[in-house]
Amino acid sequence: MTxxxxxxxxxAAAAVASFLSGxxxxxxxxxxxxxxxxxxxxxxxxxxxxxxxxxxxxALLLLAGSxxxxxGAKRVFxxxxxxFAAASLFCSxxxxxxxxxxxxxxxxxxxxxxxxxxxxxxxEANPESHRRAWALALWGAxxxxxxxxxxxxxxxxxxxxxxxxxxxxIPFCLLILVVAPRIHASPRRPVRxxxxxxxxxxxxxxxxVAGIIEVGPLGLLHPATLALLLCGVLLLVAFAASQAKVxxxxxxxxxxxxxxxxxxxxxxxxxxFNWYGMVFICTMFLQNQLGMGAFAAGLVFVPSAxxxxxxxxxGGRIITALGSKFSxxxxxxxxxxxxLFEFLMPAPIPVWAVATGLSVVGFxxxxxxxxxxxxxxxxxDGSQTGIASAMxxxxxxVGGAIGVAVFGVVATFLPSLDAALRVVFLASALLLVYVxxxxxxxxRAR
Numbered sequence: 001m002t003x004x005x006x007x008x009x010x011x012a013a014a015a016v017a018s019f020l021s022g023x024x025x026x027x028x029x030x031x032x033x034x035x036x037x038x039x040x041x042x043x044x045x046x047x048x049x050x051x052x053x054x055x056x057x058x059a060l061l062l063l064a065g066s067x068x069x070x071x072g073a074k075r076v077f078x079x080x081x082x083x084f085a086a087a088s089l090f091c092s093x094x095x096x097x098x099x100x101x102x103x104x105x106x107x108x109x110x111x112x113x114x115x116x117x118x119x120x121x122x123x124e125a126n127p128e129s130h131r132r133a134w135a136l137a138l139w140g141a142x143x144x145x146x147x148x149x150x151x152x153x154x155x156x157x158x159x160x161x162x163x164x165x166x167x168x169x170i171p172f173c174l175l176i177l178v179v180a181p182r183i184h185a186s187p188r189r190p191v192r193x194x195x196x197x198x199x200x201x202x203x204x205x206x207x208x209v210a211g212i213i214e215v216g217p218l219g220l221l222h223p224a225t226l227a228l229l230l231c232g233v234l235l236l237v238a239f240a241a242s243q244a245k246v247x248x249x250x251x252x253x254x255x256x257x258x259x260x261x262x263x264x265x266x267x268x269x270x271x272x273f274n275w276y277g278m279v280f281i282c283t284m285f286l287q288n289q290l291g292m293g294a295f296a297a298g299l300v301f302v303p304s305a306x307x308x309x310x311x312x313x314x315g316g317r318i319i320t321a322l323g324s325k326f327s328x329x330x331x332x333x334x335x336x337x338x339x340l341f342e343f344l345m346p347a348p349i350p351v352w353a354v355a356t357g358l359s360v361v362g363f364x365x366x367x368x369x370x371x372x373x374x375x376x377x378x379x380x381d382g383s384q385t386g387i388a389s390a391m392x393x394x395x396x397x398v399g400g401a402i403g404v405a406v407f408g409v410v411a412t413f414l415p416s417l418d419a420a421l422r423v424v425f426l427a428s429a430l431l432l433v434y435v436x437x438x439x440x441x442x443x444r445a446r
Contacts, residue, residue, distance in 0.1 A: 056108030065390025080113025155298015208232025311366025
């Protein structure tokens with residue numbers, strides 16, 4: 001078996017990038033009460049601090065996938081890492097919530113550049129299927145463990161100063177830039193850009209999520225809320241229609257007919273919808289209802305951090321031994337069990353139960369994510385790995401942005417954060433039951 005030069009460094013750099021992208025979604029959650037105490041801001045503003053990142057991240061992933069194919073994944077990857085460091089520095093010096101939201105948007109742009117490029121780099125550096133499975137497991141370990149480590153680091157750094165939750169990114173970015181000469185080189189492919197589609201996608205996602213967020217402070221039937229939701233839906237419909245007409249669509253509709261892509265895209269969307277929404281409400285429940293400090297709330301995520309890393313490493317072995325389909329089915333079943341366990345706890349949900357449930361769900365997600373990523377790469381030919389990876393990660397991040405918006409709104413209408421968290425757990429379990437049934441039926445029909 002021939003190992004390409006620089007494969008290990010390339011895989012490690014891609015895993016670090018996956019870690020950064022995942023961590024920056026959630027590290028800010030634990031710091032939000034402290035940030036709003038200093039800079040001000042309502043629930044809606046706090047949602048925008050999170051969704052300013054996830055929206056730009058999600059909306060630009062498809063363009064970034066095309067850029068990675070056109071200019072080479074390595075070049076786009078390093079530009080993204082440099083921008084990530086600069087935006088993190090800006091956020092650490094934010095003087096108002098408006099400035100912080102703006103900085104978070106730039107961070108979202110940087111993440112959009114590095115994530116699909118990192119997945120393409122892994123595919124290029126590890127052409128042999130066995131090595132690719134392990135490389136994807138490490139890449140998945142970076143992203144999944146970040147989802148647990150993010151709140152922990154937020155809890156550790158916020159008591160010192162909230163700005164540190166952003167400056168902590170800079171050493172990771174510098175590490176990527178230092179090893180840049182040893183990262184595997186990338187081919188360039190002639191790819192045209194769909195600027196009309198990109199504009200419609202960005203505008204549609206932004207207005208639709210804004211409409212969901214405004215349901216909380218304004219109400220569902222407020223004219224502004226209805227206008228945003230309607231405008232968002234119309235723009236997204238126009239985006240879908242445009243993809244059938246342009247010569248070089250940013251989201252090729254033909255990929256939706258591939259069964260592996262159908263399964264992977266739904267898994268990616270619903271998993272992150274559940275996880276981001278859960279962590280957003282969970283950190284508020286721990287601090288605002290149970291009265292825990294940022295550091296103590298962060299410690300609740302420690303067990304899930306270690307379990308998630310172990311799950312990703314175990315996931316590589318399971319994929320190799322039993323295949324991606326088995327791994328996805330097993331991971332989804334474990335997540336369902338974790339959500340139902342937390343839902344059935346007495347009120348208020350005990351801290352130990354929150355920590356246990358997070359660990360069970362994180363373990364299941366750690367097994368599922370690299371398997372779903374592998375299904376994406378196996379479903380398309382080499383010339384489409386960049387755009388297919390971008391589609392997969394787009395659905396994931398769109399799910400996260402909508403999850404924070406939806407569950408944040410749910411929290412404003414329920415009598416307590418404990419009740420809101422229970423709704424999150426039950427809804428998440430039911431959504432995963434649907435995905436498990438869809439996955440079984442689609443693969444059985446082949």
